[in-house]
Amino acid sequence: MRRPRRMRIKDSIRELVRETKLSVENLVYPIFVIPYQEAKEPIDSMPGQFRLGYKNLLEEIREIKDLGIRAILLFGIPEYKDEIGSYAYNENGVVQNAIKMIKDKFPEITIITDVCLCSYTTHGHCGIVKDGKILNDETLEILSKVAISHAKAGADIVAPSAMMDHQVRAIRKALDDEGYIDVGIMSYSAKFFSSFYGPFRQAADSSPKFGNRSTYQMDYANAREAIIEVEMDIMEGADIVMVKPALSYLDIIYAISKKFNVPIAAYNVSGEYAMVKAASEKGWINEKDIVIEILTSIKRAGANIIITYFAKEVSKWIRNF
Ligand code: PBG
Numbered sequence: 001m002r003r004p005r006r007m008r009i010k011d012s013i014r015e016l017v018r019e020t021k022l023s024v025e026n027l028v029y030p031i032f033v034i035p036y037q038e039a040k041e042p043i044d045s046m047p048g049q050f051r052l053g054y055k056n057l058l059e060e061i062r063e064i065k066d067l068g069i070r071a072i073l074l075f076g077i078p079e080y081k082d083e084i085g086s087y088a089y090n091e092n093g094v095v096q097n098a099i100k101m102i103k104d105k106f107p108e109i110t111i112i113t114d115v116c117l118c119s120y121t122t123h124g125h126c127g128i129v130k131d132g133k134i135l136n137d138e139t140l141e142i143l144s145k146v147a148i149s150h151a152k153a154g155a156d157i158v159a160p161s162a163m164m165d166h167q168v169r170a171i172r173k174a175l176d177d178e179g180y181i182d183v184g185i186m187s188y189s190a191k192f193f194s195s196f197y198g199p200f201r202q203a204a205d206s207s208p209k210f211g212n213r214s215t216y217q218m219d220y221a222n223a224r225e226a227i228i229e230v231e232m233d234i235m236e237g238a239d240i241v242m243v244k245p246a247l248s249y250l251d252i253i254y255a256i257s258k259k260f261n262v263p264i265a266a267y268n269v270s271g272e273y274a275m276v277k278a279a280s281e282k283g284w285i286n287e288k289d290i291v292i293e294i295l296t297s298i299k300r301a302g303a304n305i306i307i308t309y310f311a312k313e314v315s316k317w318i319r320n321f
Pocket of ligand 1: 114116118126161162196197198199200201206268269270271
């Protein structure tokens with residue numbers, strides 16, 4: 001007779017049959033950089049996360065490296081903003097400087113960079129604005145410049161997150177034309193119009209000053225559209241596709257992992273992080289147990305790569321798990 005409980009009798013049997021296991025190698029740690037030598041500004045909405053100056057950034061990289069984390073996702077918060085976000089492709093911009101320093105000291109770390117304009121534009125939108133509209137094709141030119149400036153500084157993978165149509169094609173072409181054939185693209189393919197980004201926008205000072213992002217980010221009621229977005233990005237040359245946020249979108253991760261043969265990343269975003277932090281600070285949930293459960297579910301759904309603000313804690317936990 002079948003008795004499923006047989007395989008649950010003791011820890012070593014449970015581990016023997018466990019299907020999904022988190023590994024540090026698949027985690028990506030997001031980091032916010034600001035253009036100062038020394039700074040470590042706490043982000044109120046994301047306890048335990050900071051905006052880091054260059055020196056503190058390098059200290060942070062050493063720390064995560066010692067924990068076994070091998071990939072980071074860089075976000076820059078610039079000193080200046082303008083209408084078109086031109087500081088995003090400045091050769092001596094905050095992200096470009098950060099990349100050079102990390103590459104110099106820690107060449108083995110995989111540097112992934114967010115390619116978007118919202119932190120760099122005065123209006124806070126991810127694209128060029130005209131008469132209240134976010135223009136698609138005009139934005140592609142700027143995004144391509146940003147991607148090239150990151151590649152030139154030494155980024156390993158660029159991650160376009162503006163949700164402009166054909167941004168992957170434009171960036172792939174621009175990178176190839178400039179000779180950066182080995183720089184990969186991790187596309188924020190299925191990026192939903194989500195309230196889970198709230199804490200991030202406080203961290204990155206990237207809230208839209210008028211309207212919202214619903215004309216470019218996806219409606220969270222839609223799953224079929226996510227498949228199309230992913231399909232387009234793969235055709236256009238994405239090496240890795242991403243679903244974002246993660247926790248409320250496990251069905252999307254699952255559907256995509258069944259359909260496509262490319263690595264899938266899931267972004268466990270700021271709101272997901274903040275909710276866990278707030279409840280665990282109140283003693284209502286156990287942070288460690290909840291985080292391991294959440295991230296395991298994201299992996300079980302089909303994600304190969306998990307981008308998470310919990311990466312440092314998780315690395316410590318799973319080493320003696
Ligand atoms: C930039 C960008 C955002 C996030 C990643 N890249 C914010 C947004 O789209 O408004 C959100 C990440 C998070 O919430 O952790 N477009």
